Amino acid sequence: MNERQIIQRLKRIATDPAARGLADDAALLDGLVITHDTIAEGVHFFPFDPPASVGWKLVAVNLSDLAAKGAGPHAALLSMTIGDSDWDEAFLDGVEAACESYGLKLIGGDTISLTRGAPRVLGMTAIGEAGERVPSRAGGRPGDVLWLVGTLGDSAAGLAQLSDDPEAVGPLVDQYRRPVPQLAAGQVLAREANAMMDVSDGLLLDLSRMCAASGCGAEVDLDALPLSPAFIAERGQDRNARLFAATGGDDYALLAALPAGIDPVSLSLPTRTRVAAIGLLAEGGAIALRDAGGPVKLPERQGYEHRA
Amino acid sequence: MNERQIIQRLKRIATDPAARGLADDAALLDGLVITHDTIAEGVHFFPFDPPASVGWKLVAVNLSDLAAKGAGPHAALLSMTIGDSDWDEAFLDGVEAACESYGLKLIGGDTISLTRGAPRVLGMTAIGEAGERVPSRAGGRPGDVLWLVGTLGDSAAGLAQLSDDPEAVGPLVDQYRRPVPQLAAGQVLAREANAMMDVSDGLLLDLSRMCAASGCGAEVDLDALPLSPAFIAERGQDRNARLFAATGGDDYALLAALPAGIDPVSLSLPTRTRVAAIGLLAEGGAIALRDAGGPVKLPERQGYEHRA
Numbered sequence: 001m002n003e004r005q006i007i008q009r010l011k012r013i014a015t016d017p018a019a020r021g022l023a024d025d026a027a028l029l030d031g032l033v034i035t036h037d038t039i040a041e042g043v044h045f046f047p048f049d050p051p052a053s054v055g056w057k058l059v060a061v062n063l064s065d066l067a068a069k070g071a072g073p074h075a076a077l078l079s080m081t082i083g084d085s086d087w088d089e090a091f092l093d094g095v096e097a098a099c100e101s102y103g104l105k106l107i108g109g110d111t112i113s114l115t116r117g118a119p120r121v122l123g124m125t126a127i128g129e130a131g132e133r134v135p136s137r138a139g140g141r142p143g144d145v146l147w148l149v150g151t152l153g154d155s156a157a158g159l160a161q162l163s164d165d166p167e168a169v170g171p172l173v174d175q176y177r178r179p180v181p182q183l184a185a186g187q188v189l190a191r192e193a194n195a196m197m198d199v200s201d202g203l204l205l206d207l208s209r210m211c212a213a214s215g216c217g218a219e220v221d222l223d224a225l226p227l228s229p230a231f232i233a234e235r236g237q238d239r240n241a242r243l244f245a246a247t248g249g250d251d252y253a254l255l256a257a258l259p260a261g262i263d264p265v266s267l268s269l270p271t272r273t274r275v276a277a278i279g280l281l282a283e284g285g286a287i288a289l290r291d292a293g294g295p296v297k298l299p300e301r302q303g304y305e306h307r308a
Numbered sequence: 309m310n311e312r313q314i315i316q317r318l319k320r321i322a323t324d325p326a327a328r329g330l331a332d333d334a335a336l337l338d339g340l341v342i343t344h345d346t347i348a349e350g351v352h353f354f355p356f357d358p359p360a361s362v363g364w365k366l367v368a369v370n371l372s373d374l375a376a377k378g379a380g381p382h383a384a385l386l387s388m389t390i391g392d393s394d395w396d397e398a399f400l401d402g403v404e405a406a407c408e409s410y411g412l413k414l415i416g417g418d419t420i421s422l423t424r425g426a427p428r429v430l431g432m433t434a435i436g437e438a439g440e441r442v443p444s445r446a447g448g449r450p451g452d453v454l455w456l457v458g459t460l461g462d463s464a465a466g467l468a469q470l471s472d473d474p475e476a477v478g479p480l481v482d483q484y485r486r487p488v489p490q491l492a493a494g495q496v497l498a499r500e501a502n503a504m505m506d507v508s509d510g511l512l513l514d515l516s517r518m519c520a521a522s523g524c525g526a527e528v529d530l531d532a533l534p535l536s537p538a539f540i541a542e543r544g545q546d547r548n549a550r551l552f553a554a555t556g557g558d559d560y561a562l563l564a565a566l567p568a569g570i571d572p573v574s575l576s577l578p579t580r581t582r583v584a585a586i587g588l589l590a591e592g593g594a595i596a597l598r599d600a601g602g603p604v605k606l607p608e609r610q611g612y613e614h615r616a
Binding site for chain 2: 002005013016019024026029030031032034035036038039042044075077092106107108109110112121125
């Protein structure tokens, strides 16, 4: 059973409407948007990552799920394995900083010890207040314009730098370690979006999930993918660099399918929000990639999936 | 930092009233009682425990926290590490069985892979519907009678059997692997209790937490502790056996401080509910133990705490 098969099994258990068929990043229960993300040492973060950044990231990745549903931060429960005092305390400093930054109230959780040498596993359940509309992944329609809020590939490039050199620093490493959830943009876009999700496992993989949930396909223009100056300086912006950006994980950008004719720039997004039209939803079920050179073959690996 | 110090640090973050000062098993938010418990392989369960029983136990320990607040099961999010297909599928069978048994809707969660050989870590956030009253640990008053719902020591005795022999079977092992949350009794007692909690880490340790939160001490009659026939057959019922029962973990019994004069038997508890008066809350901050032989020295180890 890989992650996809496990989720199929879970879907047979999670039949309540609040679960939204598990085809979403979050549940919708009694006006609350509820999500849970767990991160593990050696999988989602390096043992040498600064613990405060791990705490920040745990909060941020959960808030990104709320952002994708247009929800406002409300409360959170923390699950942490405990071991090394200095590490644990710095981790909590990072959790606290992120909670304070985004107005998320820590209201509970659990602390457990692990067997010696076991990797840390850190979880958070985040609860958001739903807005008037809570777009799922499933509402996209052929003809919708795909908008992306944020940039792609920075975090994956930062991860690659750290894999080569644990001492690496810079904006790409920062983006990997301290992603910024697009909460304000999410709340604005939720009012108009037919479908919305955050991009956390790689654009093409996450888009394929939106397409599957919405029962449609998509066309994506690689040249339209928003890349940061730091990303371009590190990896360029040719087709290979753009395919890297389209399949890297940990972006925590937002992907919104808006009806044609709605320009997000007119929707009073927060200033300095980077937003780009990257393609369209289309009939069928496939994702078609192209760039200025013509059609581009879909890469075999479209993002990050947990495997058994 | 041990667990207690970590929780002190967390209390400085969790200042919202919904957190109830983290002096409780659960948070109270917008009429919902919310709790999170995580269990880890090698700590909370054996690698050789049947995976379906691990799934059952994860749900049951979370429901026990809801029971302790008098809440009714509503919804849950599951966090699971995935690895071995057969194990994972049987685990989910157990989760499903428990969710169905208690009317708990699975509405979301997260699946992650771990590095090779890492112990499984399984978490659940359970959400309950609050009743008219949601007793905390903090409302106990000197003179309240301490009532215990369930029996003590069975699970710790079952754990000891399994530690000696992984093939051990019987009612004590069953109680360790498949605890039963006292949901119906919790809902009845919540209407009257000044303080209530579940006994999960050992009666004396958990009672000391109720005393600390309530600002009082307690007197406990060891002879009054409810023991099961299976426990008595295995370990006897002398002072040592009773101290074992009073300090073992994983009981998932309920401990309620009721105003003197209220007899739970008059409160229409579910039939066959075992309930016993085991002592009183008292002035001061200490716990005084006694049995027919007179005062009994408080054991050094009063229950199970996670340590760094």
